[in-house]
Amino acid sequence: xxxxxxxxAGLLAAGILLLAYADVIVLECVYxxxxxxxxxxxxxxxxxxxxxxxxxxxxxxxxxxISMFVLLGIAGRDWRLAVSGIVxxxxxxxxxxxxxxxxxxxxxxxxxxxxxxxxxxxKMILGTPHLTQNGLWLAAGVGGLVxxxxxxxxxxxxxxxxxxx
Numbered sequence: 473x474x475x476x477x478x479x480x481a482g483l484l485a486a487g488i489l490l491l492a493y494a495d496v497i498v499l500e501c502v503y504x505x506x507x508x509x510x511x512x513x514x515x516x517x518x519x520x521x522x523x524x525x526x527x528x529x530x531x532x533x534x535x536x537x538i539s540m541f542v543l544l545g546i547a548g549r550d551w552r553l554a555v556s557g558i559v560x561x562x563x564x565x566x567x568x569x570x571x572x573x574x575x576x577x578x579x580x581x582x583x584x585x586x587x588x589x590x591x592x593x594x595k596m597i598l599g600t601p602h603l604t605q606n607g608l609w610l611a612a613g614v615g616g617l618v619x620x621x622x623x624x625x626x627x628x629x630x631x632x633x634x635x636x637x
Contacts, residue, residue: 480553480623487544487557491537492569500574503529524586537561556619562590563615564608578605590615 506512519526538558545554560566567585571578583602585591594607603611 476627477623480548480550480556483544483548483553484557484560484619487541488560488565488569489573491533491540491561491566492573494536495533495566495570496573498529522587525584526587527584530584537566552622552625556622559590559615559618559622562588563618564588564591564612565615567591567608568612578608580605582608 507514507517514525517527517529519528519531538561541557541561542554544557545551564585567578567582581600581602581604585603585608586595588603591603591608591611594611595601595603597610598604598607600607
């Protein structure tokens with residue numbers, strides 16, 4: 473492994489941890505306490521028209537996560553950062569980090585991730601009605617292997633240097 477590979481991996485890990493931290497703060501410190509305190513029914517929090525549980529938070533969080541990794545790739549002038557970050561985000565690494573930050577294992581079943589294509593395929597492979605903990609580990613493992621491959625692609629064409637470089 474080169475220094476460049478380690479730098480990219482560190483930036484991706486920081487991005488995933490930042491998203492997971494924001495997720496924990498919003499859900500565990502704001503969203504869930506307010507729901508309990510004011511007895512808000514879950515139906516109010518769901519996006520209408522979906523059979524699976526799609527919360528408004530997911531609608532906001534998805535473009536936030538994708539945009540963050542695109543901007544990371546632009547800032548680092550490295551397409552691998554953008555692609556790898558989106559792959560990690562899509563294959564459940566943020567979800568794994570969300571629980572790890574809280575020193576918890578992911579729940580046995582995660583129906584709210586059923587519509588997320590980066591992980592939903594795992595429930596089909598395992599033959600389960602909803603994404604399970606094993607399905608999340610499987611999706612994250614495959615995503616990690618894809619990212620390892622993307623980061624290993626040699627650099628052929630470098631972007632032009634900035635005048636300040």
